Amino acid sequence: MDIRYQFSKHLFWDTKIEDIDMEKHAPYVVQRVLEYGLIDDWKLLRSYYGLKKITEISMKLRELEPRALSFIAAISKTKKEDYRCYTTRQSNQQHWNF
8 A cells, every 4th residue: 555545534634645755755655644643643754754865854844843743753752853944933032012
């Protein structure tokens, strides 16, 4: 069975699963699983790409939810500061709350 069909259906609600290329669209797949996936989705992703590749892809993402960032940093034993989404987020100016 194709790995794309083994992921939870809710992960790719906005696209046709047949159109996803696991190599070409790896950042998209990794981000979706980290942010919205279940533990079985994580296990499937890890078995397909491996932790090293997932970490490398995650480090280059422009955006990643804080919980997903904490998870991948903890599981890969890396620093949050090494991730692009962390350094980019920190440089954004916050609006004043009146």
